Amino acid sequence: MQARNFGLMTGLLAVGFAGSLFAAVGASGPSPGAPGPLPLPVTLLEIMRANVEIPADGIWGIESAAKLSDREWLLAEEDAINIIASATLISMGGTGKKDREWVSNADWRAWTRDVQQTGLQIRAAVKAKDQKKLAAAADHLVDVCQSCHDKYRPENPSDGIARFPFYPARVMKK
Numbered sequence: 001m002q003a004r005n006f007g008l009m010t011g012l013l014a015v016g017f018a019g020s021l022f023a024a025v026g027a028s029g030p031s032p033g034a035p036g037p038l039p040l041p042v043t044l045l046e047i048m049r050a051n052v053e054i055p056a057d058g059i060w061g062i063e064s065a066a067k068l069s070d071r072e073w074l075l076a077e078e079d080a081i082n083i084i085a086s087a088t089l090i091s092m093g094g095t096g097k098k099d100r101e102w103v104s105n106a107d108w109r110a111w112t113r114d115v116q117q118t119g120l121q122i123r124a125a126v127k128a129k130d131q132k133k134l135a136a137a138a139d140h141l142v143d144v145c146q147s148c149h150d151k152y153r154p155e156n157p158s159d160g161i162a163r164f165p166f167y168p169a170r171v172m173k174k
């Protein structure tokens with residue numbers, strides 16, 4: 001799959017012989033089909049814990065600070081981008097038993113779109129260094145997570161593993 005995508009991409013960029021060679025290699029790949037995003041080989045639950053919760057916590061952790069430092073604004077930007085991108089992942093679904101069923105619902109899609117829009121608002125607030133707008137978007141994010149959880153999140157996580165926070169905070173050396 002990876003080799004095939006690489007071939008197709010290179011084919012688009014290159015001209016003449018190189019292009020057609022890569023295209024030919026691509027055509028002989030094991031799973032024919034249009035080029036597109038890779039599948040998501042993890043569960044939505046795993047995405048929630050590793051990709052959604054961490055940046056959301058980052059934003060909630062600073063939203064009511066009196067004044068943000070340059071470092072905090074930079075981290076908020078990183079969090080905003082992760083929220084924006086993870087919204088796409090949770091709209092796709094992964095390998096969880098119910099993922100496919102969940103993502104096919106209109107309200108599910110609407111909530112994922114709302115997560116992404118809110119992430120964009122957070123990013124805009126960060127760019128403008130506007131703490132009020134940042135806090136308003138952060139509060140709205142809580143409501144979106146909550147709305148979807150109220151309808152779709154089972155009482156116990158579907159892999160049966162209950163602990164919170166799910167991952168320890170990372171301390172980087174530099």
Ligand code: HEC
Nearest residue numbers: 045048049052053056108111112145148152153154157158
């Ligand atoms: C479109 C629906 C939807 C949205 C939006 C959503 N979630 Fe989830 N979330 C779920 C579902 C469904 C589960 C349960 C998955 C399972 O158990 O298989 C879940 C599970 C989780 C878990 C796992 C909890 C545990 O028990 O380990 C965390 C953490 C989480 N979500 C955080 C968030 C945060 C933070 C947001 C908002 C930024 C959010 N979610 C937005 C649907 C959503």
